[in-house]
Amino acid sequence: MEETNFYQEYEVFSKKSVKAPIQHQFSLLAPNEEMALSMALENFMRREDVLDVWVVKRENIRRMTSEERTNWTKRLDNKDYRKTKGYGYLRQKWKEKEQGMLDEKEIMSWKEVKKK
Amino acid sequence: MYNYLEYGSSDAPRNHEDPEQYDRFMARIEAGEKIEADDWMPDDYRQGLIKLISMHGISEIMGALPEKEWVPKAPTLKRKLGIMAKVQDEMGHGQLLLRVAEDLMKPYGKTRKDLIENLLSGDLKFHNVFHMPTKTWADAGMVGWLVDGAAIISQTNMLDASYGPYQRALQRICQEEVFHAQHGEAIIMALAEGSDHQREILQESLNRWWPSLLMFFGPASADTTGSSKQDIMIKYKIRKSNNEELRQAFLDKYLPRVFSLGLTVPDETVHYDEEQGQWVYQQPDWDEFKQIIKNKGPRSKERLRLRQIAYENNSWVRQALSKEVVGS
Ligand SMILES: [Fe+2]
Numbered sequence: 001m002e003e004t005n006f007y008q009e010y011e012v013f014s015k016k017s018v019k020a021p022i023q024h025q026f027s028l029l030a031p032n033e034e035m036a037l038s039m040a041l042e043n044f045m046r047r048e049d050v051l052d053v054w055v056v057k058r059e060n061i062r063r064m065t066s067e068e069r070t071n072w073t074k075r076l077d078n079k080d081y082r083k084t085k086g087y088g089y090l091r092q093k094w095k096e097k098e099q100g101m102l103d104e105k106e107i108m109s110w111k112e113v114k115k116k
Numbered sequence: 117m118y119n120y121l122e123y124g125s126s127d128a129p130r131n132h133e134d135p136e137q138y139d140r141f142m143a144r145i146e147a148g149e150k151i152e153a154d155d156w157m158p159d160d161y162r163q164g165l166i167k168l169i170s171m172h173g174i175s176e177i178m179g180a181l182p183e184k185e186w187v188p189k190a191p192t193l194k195r196k197l198g199i200m201a202k203v204q205d206e207m208g209h210g211q212l213l214l215r216v217a218e219d220l221m222k223p224y225g226k227t228r229k230d231l232i233e234n235l236l237s238g239d240l241k242f243h244n245v246f247h248m249p250t251k252t253w254a255d256a257g258m259v260g261w262l263v264d265g266a267a268i269i270s271q272t273n274m275l276d277a278s279y280g281p282y283q284r285a286l287q288r289i290c291q292e293e294v295f296h297a298q299h300g301e302a303i304i305m306a307l308a309e310g311s312d313h314q315r316e317i318l319q320e321s322l323n324r325w326w327p328s329l330l331m332f333f334g335p336a337s338a339d340t341t342g343s344s345k346q347d348i349m350i351k352y353k354i355r356k357s358n359n360e361e362l363r364q365a366f367l368d369k370y371l372p373r374v375f376s377l378g379l380t381v382p383d384e385t386v387h388y389d390e391e392q393g394q395w396v397y398q399q400p401d402w403d404e405f406k407q408i409i410k411n412k413g414p415r416s417k418e419r420l421r422l423r424q425i426a427y428e429n430n431s432w433v434r435q436a437l438s439k440e441v442v443g444s
């Protein structure tokens with residue numbers, strides 16, 4: 001039997017809770033998907049709370065190359081126009097008009113509205 | 117393995133390195149950036165890491181194999197479960213670390229198969245402590261407490277290592293080692309507070325393990341065994357401290373605890389020198405150390421045999437799971 005191509009590389013991801021994002025764990029070698037999943041549980045989930053586990057063959061992931069990563073981190077750092085930070089002056093303006101600013105804290109608190 | 121021991125000869129040709137690229141690499145390391153598997157790295161960094169991490173990974177496995185033998189012999193169900201969980205962790209550590217080594221070896225066309233073959237042929241060394249015999253249940257405790265303790269000292273020293281994948285693996289490993297430390301403490305505490313016989317086997321075990329524990333960190337300088345690559349690992353910010361500093365840190369943390377249990381070490385000269393600010397101790401036999409890591413230790417052959425048996429016994433599993441039709 002040829003054992004050279006036996007192992008394939010899988011990346012392991014997991015999710016701790018409903019609210020938590022999927023998190024990369026590590027990689028492992030396994031001969032197929034089923035083994036990869038059961039090894040992922042054995043290797044990484046012996047103690048921790050976990051709701052979901054993904055295994056993805058590494059060759060199916062198009063990740064950034066080393067060069068792409070370097071260039072990406074070098075991109076324009078002035079992105080104020082894209083962030084709320086660039087609009088912070090509004091706080092003072094609203095204050096003058098005796099109004100509060102609709103900032104992230106305020107807007108994210110609008111989950112519930114008054115019932116009639 | 118948790119510190120650097122040179123073995124074999126490097127089989128990869130040295131590239132002509134671009135000095136500019138090298139400077140950029142060093143600048144990244146100095147700035148505390150993490151190097152990833154597909155980033156450019158100098159050959160001696162790659163080769164140093166392959167040796168360090170493959171030895172570390174294979175030692176986790178070579179340590180777990182004899183440790184699993186304690187499961188049926190452990191005195192209570194709780195102890196069986198505890199040591200089984202620890203063995204499983206150690207196998208997990210081996211799996212993580214071999215992955216890190218394999219990604220580094222890829223440019224040389226090497227795989228896990230090469231690692232296992234190198235182990236069986238004697239080219240890939242495993243840590244000195246796993247060449248030693250165990251006799252009594254006190255040894256299971258001593259290994260968990262002090263061998264894992266020594267391993268924790270050297271592994272935590274690399275928690276900020278410049279190589280990203282290794283550094284990330286070590287975070288998980290060290291977290292699990294906290295459980296190993298306490299698991300070992302629980303065993304020795306029960307013996308230390310037990311009957312005269314239990315205290316006797318505990319002391320006898322420590323006496324036997326003492327030289328191996330000192331050897332664990334490797335010789336203080338290259339002149340002792342003629343080979344030590346500790347400096348390059350420090351230069352590249354893989355580890356922070358040299359062998360002797362780590363040994364001293366181990367003695368700092370553990371000797372007061374050893375003495376507090378009423379135990380002694382088999383070295384009458386051991387004492388803390390306030391002026392020098394360090395422990396004074398008798399050197400272990402470094403010639404013996406050299407023999408041990410050349411697989412000429414008391415249990416080297418048996419341990420390799422265990423690995424070989426595991427490899428052979430499980431070959432049908434690999435065959436059954438292989439996608440390819442057998443014989444094609
Ligand atoms: Fe470990």
Ligand SMILES: [Fe+2]
Pocket residue numbers: 206264267293296
């Ligand atoms: Fe451990």
